Amino acid sequence: MMDFLDQLEAEAIYILRETAAQFQNPVLLFSGGKDSICLVHLAKKAFYPHKIPFSLLHIDTGHNFQEALDFRDVLVQDLNLKLFIRYVAEDMTLNGLVDLDQKFPSRNTFQTISLLKAIELYDFDACIGGARRDEEKARAKERIFSHRNLQGKWLPESQGPEVWRILNGSILKGENMRVFPLSNWTEIDVWQYILRENIILPSLYFSHSRPCFQLVDGSLMCMNQFVKVDENDVIETRKVRYRTVGDMTCTAAIESDASTVSEVIEELIHARISERGATRIDDRISDAGMEDRKKEGYF
Amino acid sequence: MDMENKKLIRLFTAGNVDDGKSTLIGRLLFDSGAISTDILLGLSELKNSRTLHENFDLSYLTDGLRAEREQGITIDVAYKYFSTDTHKYIISDTPGHLEYTRNMFTGASLCDIAIILIDVKTGITEQTKRHSKIAALLQVSKVIVAVNKMDLVHYNQEVFDKISGEYLTFAAEIGLVDVSLIPLSALNGEQVTFVTGKMPWYHGGTLFEQISNFSPIEKVIESTNFRFQVQHVMQSKDSDFYLGEVVAGSIAVGQKVLVGAMGISATVEEISSNFNAIELAFAGMPIALRLKEKINVTRGSIFYNKAFLPNFSNKISANLCWMSKNNGLIDQEYLLQLGSFKVIACIKKINALHKVNEIELNEIVDVEIQTKEIIAFDNYLFSKELGSFILIDLSNNATLAAGTIQ
Numbered sequence: 001m002m003d004f005l006d007q008l009e010a011e012a013i014y015i016l017r018e019t020a021a022q023f024q025n026p027v028l029l030f031s032g033g034k035d036s037i038c039l040v041h042l043a044k045k046a047f048y049p050h051k052i053p054f055s056l057l058h059i060d061t062g063h064n065f066q067e068a069l070d071f072r073d074v075l076v077q078d079l080n081l082k083l084f085i086r087y088v089a090e091d092m093t094l095n096g097l098v099d100l101d102q103k104f105p106s107r108n109t110f111q112t113i114s115l116l117k118a119i120e121l122y123d124f125d126a127c128i129g130g131a132r133r134d135e136e137k138a139r140a141k142e143r144i145f146s147h148r149n150l151q152g153k154w155l156p157e158s159q160g161p162e163v164w165r166i167l168n169g170s171i172l173k174g175e176n177m178r179v180f181p182l183s184n185w186t187e188i189d190v191w192q193y194i195l196r197e198n199i200i201l202p203s204l205y206f207s208h209s210r211p212c213f214q215l216v217d218g219s220l221m222c223m224n225q226f227v228k229v230d231e232n233d234v235i236e237t238r239k240v241r242y243r244t245v246g247d248m249t250c251t252a253a254i255e256s257d258a259s260t261v262s263e264v265i266e267e268l269i270h271a272r273i274s275e276r277g278a279t280r281i282d283d284r285i286s287d288a289g290m291e292d293r294k295k296e297g298y299f
Numbered sequence: 300m301d302m303e304n305k306k307l308i309r310l311f312t313a314g315n316v317d318d319g320k321s322t323l324i325g326r327l328l329f330d331s332g333a334i335s336t337d338i339l340l341g342l343s344e345l346k347n348s349r350t351l352h353e354n355f356d357l358s359y360l361t362d363g364l365r366a367e368r369e370q371g372i373t374i375d376v377a378y379k380y381f382s383t384d385t386h387k388y389i390i391s392d393t394p395g396h397l398e399y400t401r402n403m404f405t406g407a408s409l410c411d412i413a414i415i416l417i418d419v420k421t422g423i424t425e426q427t428k429r430h431s432k433i434a435a436l437l438q439v440s441k442v443i444v445a446v447n448k449m450d451l452v453h454y455n456q457e458v459f460d461k462i463s464g465e466y467l468t469f470a471a472e473i474g475l476v477d478v479s480l481i482p483l484s485a486l487n488g489e490q491v492t493f494v495t496g497k498m499p500w501y502h503g504g505t506l507f508e509q510i511s512n513f514s515p516i517e518k519v520i521e522s523t524n525f526r527f528q529v530q531h532v533m534q535s536k537d538s539d540f541y542l543g544e545v546v547a548g549s550i551a552v553g554q555k556v557l558v559g560a561m562g563i564s565a566t567v568e569e570i571s572s573n574f575n576a577i578e579l580a581f582a583g584m585p586i587a588l589r590l591k592e593k594i595n596v597t598r599g600s601i602f603y604n605k606a607f608l609p610n611f612s613n614k615i616s617a618n619l620c621w622m623s624k625n626n627g628l629i630d631q632e633y634l635l636q637l638g639s640f641k642v643i644a645c646i647k648k649i650n651a652l653h654k655v656n657e658i659e660l661n662e663i664v665d666v667e668i669q670t671k672e673i674i675a676f677d678n679y680l681f682s683k684e685l686g687s688f689i690l691i692d693l694s695n696n697a698t699l700a701a702g703t704i705q
Contacts, residue, residue: 001304001517002583002584003304003305003306004305004306004307004386004387006583007306007307007583008307009585010544010583010584010585013544013585014530014544014585017530017531017542017543017585018530018531018639020531021530021531021598021639044574045573045574045585046542046585047533047542047587048571048574048587049540049571049587050533050535050540053533133378133380134379134380136363137361137362137363137377138363138364139363140361140363140377140378140379141363141364141375141376141377143405156364156366156375157364157366157374157375159375159402160401160697160698161401161402161404161405161622161689161698161701162405162698163404163405163408163687163689163698163701164408164409164683164684164687164701165409165638165684166636166637166638166687166688166689168636168689168691168696168698170634170691170696171696172695172696183378184378184380184389186380186382188382189387288364288365291363291364291365292365
């Protein structure tokens with residue numbers, strides 16, 4: 001008998017297979033975070049005994065955690081996959097853009113430019129991403145096959161119907177489909193799946209010591225070369241882990257002793273703060289921050 | 300946490316505009332502890348005009364788009380999640396406005412349970428009937444009718460009984476089988492997750508209890524009613540692997556299967572799933588399947604057992620829900636997608652009381668469809684996967700309609 005993890009897995013595999021079948025040149029957006037690592041694992045299962053029939057794409061902001069980059073390179077080598085990397089810093093130079101003069105200089109908006117550039121350059125017609133509907137309220141509204149127009153924009157008010165499991169992957173030349181196989185997974189589902197499948201994650205997700213300073217809302221920002229520390233910041237070494245792995249400039253850590261997957265699950269069962277709420281400074285810009293970014297072509 | 304055999308259950312809420320759907324879901328999530336503290340704080344900061352008298356606007360949890368919050372309405376379906384020890388629930392909060400019926404259908408199509416809200420002050424409306432008909436069309440296993448805003452009628456039993464009687468008569472007419480009605484107040488939670496004794500005359504339990512007590516009917520798994528549809532072909536030198544999901548029944552290595560509308564016989568040589576070669580696969584399992592014989596198999600091909608054949612025809616009788624502003628036209632060519640199978644098709648006849656030649660947005664009609672070639676399909680009652688389809692606009696790729704095969 002299948003339990004809910006089997007059912008979620010079957011749904012994700014179904015979506016991945018539809019993507020491989022309906023598109024000429026799909027690519028998997030890989031960030032080195034747990035969701036995209038799970039996606040790669042699911043893709044391995046979906047096409048076994050063959051190898052994954054598409055490449056990976058990483059939009060490298062230049063603000064990544066070294067652990068995530070190292071993890072990415074080992075994974076790509078192990079699976080013998082092709083990895084495309086688009087460097088945000090290069091696109092910024094090309095477009096005469098410079099980092100914002102902020103305490104936590106986010107490259108979120110620049111990331112969209114690089115993503116759309118990469119889609120155009122390599123002619124990707126489908127981009128598979130690890131986004132989940134439970135992460136954020138605009139994402140809760142998105143289809144599994146989420147259409148992007150010729151400008152790469154999401155038009156939430158004119159999403160087409162998506163009925164039963166039938167996925168309509170027909171698009172015009174130059175349009176793009178974003179595909180979300182983990183749409184119906186929650187954070188804790190992902191962790192339970194990681195536990196069951198023995199999926200290896202970057203060490204960032206487990207308890208370790210780091211010099212950090214505390215933000216007004218209590219979250220912990222770790223010291224790194226991109227964040228501007230001032231005299232009010234009190235630096236102290238704390239035992240932390242990351243709930244999400246994004247840019248070093250906008251991802252906060254949480255205080256934690258959880259050093260195994262089971263301990264992380266136990267911690268999450270009792271957590272009273274949402275995943276992005278606990279960690280993402282970039283979401284706090286405005287109430288519709290994610291929706292606005294997505295409309296412009298963001299992940 | 301006990302994860303053994305914990306199952307996935309999908310439910311949707313529907314009803315008229317302002318019947319309190321989003322508030323009800325907010326209440327379910329809130330009382331089941333699925334809302335985090337930071338999200339709640341966000342709610343107290345941001346309120347819309349619909350519910351200024353509340354401490355928290357719970358509808359804000361599901362109205363995720365800027366336009367929805369500005370207009371105070373639900374435009375598109377929002378998906379939310381909560382878990383109990385025995386089930387993981389996916390809730391689709393679907394829009395009430397007639398013009399967004401396509402989004403309501405999107406949220407409802409895979410669901411096991413329908414929660415249809417009725418405002419006790421307004422009673423049964425056209426939208427109540429439309430949403431109930433869609434639930435019947437989709438063969439939703441259980442329908443729970445939440446008669447909401449009971450606080451506004453002082454929890455009066457007579458008002459509830461009247462609506463209840465009318466609804467049950469209507470439900471019988473449209474063929475809904477498992478229907479129950481609950482009087483409740485989504486706003487203050489009464490009879491949603493707890494009972495404070497305001498309606499001692501009602502003994503049906505809370506909405507939460509009714510949801511929790513529901514278990515989906517397990518499909519009988521036999522080798523005879525086997526179905527498999529090919530999603531993708533992985534070609535290799537020796538023989539191809541066919542990727543897809545077992546849609547019904549079971550299949551074992553060595554068994555004979557028939558393939559496609561031509562019914563070509565072949566033998567299963569290898570089944571692979573979960574990184575392993577396996578002997579036996581059941582409904583719901585994603586598998587890679589290899590045949591002994593080299594025959595022509597393409598994406599969309601259906602495999603089945605000779606003991607239980609699908610239908611083969613170029614004519615389909617279906618119930619069609621039209622979802623586009625461009626009217627459905629007789630003899631116009633569309634692309635019909637049935638699971639992973641695509642074929643050119645035309646509507647040949649619209650069965651209505653008076654003769655019509657077009658289907659308008661949000662209409663649900665019986666139609667006769669003709670496909671360009673003979674195809675294999677099932678009745679929707681037997682298989683949601685192989686008994687349902689969409690029609691696609693050949694010029695702009697838009698999904699125009701959803702159909703269930705009769």
